[in-house]
Amino acid sequence: MRDIKGTTSVCGLIGNPVAHSISPLIHNTLAQLRGDDFVYVPFKVEENRVEEAVKGAYALNVLGMNVTVPHKQHVLQTLVEVDSIAQAIGAVNTLVRTTKDGISGYKGYNTDILGLERELEDIGLSLKDREVVLLGAGGAARAIAFLCVQKGAAQVVILNRTVSKAESIANAVNLYFNQSSVRAMDINDYDKMGVNDYIAIQTTSVGLHPNNDDVIIRDDQFYKNAAAGVDIIYNPSITAFMKLMDKHGKPAYNGLKMLLYQGIAAYELWMNCTVTKEMADKIYEVMKKDCFLAFGNEDT
Ligand code: ATR
Numbered sequence: 001m002r003d004i005k006g007t008t009s010v011c012g013l014i015g016n017p018v019a020h021s022i023s024p025l026i027h028n029t030l031a032q033l034r035g036d037d038f039v040y041v042p043f044k045v046e047e048n049r050v051e052e053a054v055k056g057a058y059a060l061n062v063l064g065m066n067v068t069v070p071h072k073q074h075v076l077q078t079l080v081e082v083d084s085i086a087q088a089i090g091a092v093n094t095l096v097r098t099t100k101d102g103i104s105g106y107k108g109y110n111t112d113i114l115g116l117e118r119e120l121e122d123i124g125l126s127l128k129d130r131e132v133v134l135l136g137a138g139g140a141a142r143a144i145a146f147l148c149v150q151k152g153a154a155q156v157v158i159l160n161r162t163v164s165k166a167e168s169i170a171n172a173v174n175l176y177f178n179q180s181s182v183r184a185m186d187i188n189d190y191d192k193m194g195v196n197d198y199i200a201i202q203t204t205s206v207g208l209h210p211n212n213d214d215v216i217i218r219d220d221q222f223y224k225n226a227a228a229g230v231d232i233i234y235n236p237s238i239t240a241f242m243k244l245m246d247k248h249g250k251p252a253y254n255g256l257k258m259l260l261y262q263g264i265a266a267y268e269l270w271m272n273c274t275v276t277k278e279m280a281d282k283i284y285e286v287m288k289k290d291c292f293l294a295f296g297n298e299d300t
Contacts, residue, residue: 015068018042026263054078064270065095080105094266113147115262127151131195136204137165202231215240
């Protein structure tokens with residue numbers, strides 16, 4: 001049992017549902033490893049009560065918050081400041097106490113992209129000058145498209161079933177960076193992309209447990225043409241998409257490290273600290289064990 005005292009810093013997660021979130025495990029393990037006087041708790045918040053929740057948290061001296069589905073967009077209206085790239089993405093997942101122009105409240109950040117950025121660094125996959133194929137055009141794809149251009153990708157192709165959603169992301173990213181390296185295509189036209197040796201990032205919910213055998217593109221050629229694949233799904237730990245990459249000798253990674261590092265990036269913002277790679281590795285092991293117990297996953 002942790003020693004919670006009058007001095008303990010409190011951070012939390014607002015979302016709905018929050019019961020199965022892995023974030024408390026990440027943050028509380030991190031606090032324990034670092035010896036920080038810190039505790040992290042989940043708060044289930046109904047959709048129409050986000051503003052009350054954020055104001056209440058500030059009044060309660062809550063140090064910081066994570067924000068998850070379905071509040072990542074709506075919460076923007078409750079903030080006194082938003083980090084510029086998070087503003088362009090249109091979604092935040094981390095709130096940090098701040099005072100701007102004499103007004104106190106929370107500043108919003110998007111550490112989801114910091115999470116993927118660090119996962120890619122960790123696995124030694126650089127996006128610089130690379131061609132990237134994004135599968136899907138939901139909230140995660142939107143954040144990742146911004147990251148790809150920020151990291152210097154030569155070209156990004158967003159493939160989606162609903163092309164208008166992919167177009168909307170492409171337009172927003174091109175506008176933000178004032179260039180035109182992102183384009184949208186119908187996912188059925190994947191064989192007409194005109195790119196090769198690409199990094200494929202799978203952001204759809206296709207293949208998520210319990211539909212472990214589903215995959216967004218089944219054609220072997222797509223995987224033969226790729227250089228590497230990243231799936232943001234981590235349950236199952238080895239997705240059908242990753243298996244197809246592997247079948248063609250291409251490295252493939254799941255989304256567990258992205259989840260780990262988005263949490264670490266938030267913790268660093270709240271506690272103004274740097275989490276070492278050794279510590280990150282330790283938490284990753286704890287997360288893998290927890291996933292195995294929860295989902296009976298194969299080892300990652
Ligand atoms: P998130 O915000 O977590 O990224 P999301 O907004 O629900 O999730 O996005 C899910 C993505 O998976 C979307 O791109 C969706 O395609 P549409 O935009 O056409 O809805 C994609 N997706 C989900 N199920 C799919 C399926 N069976 N076939 C093709 N695409 C699918």
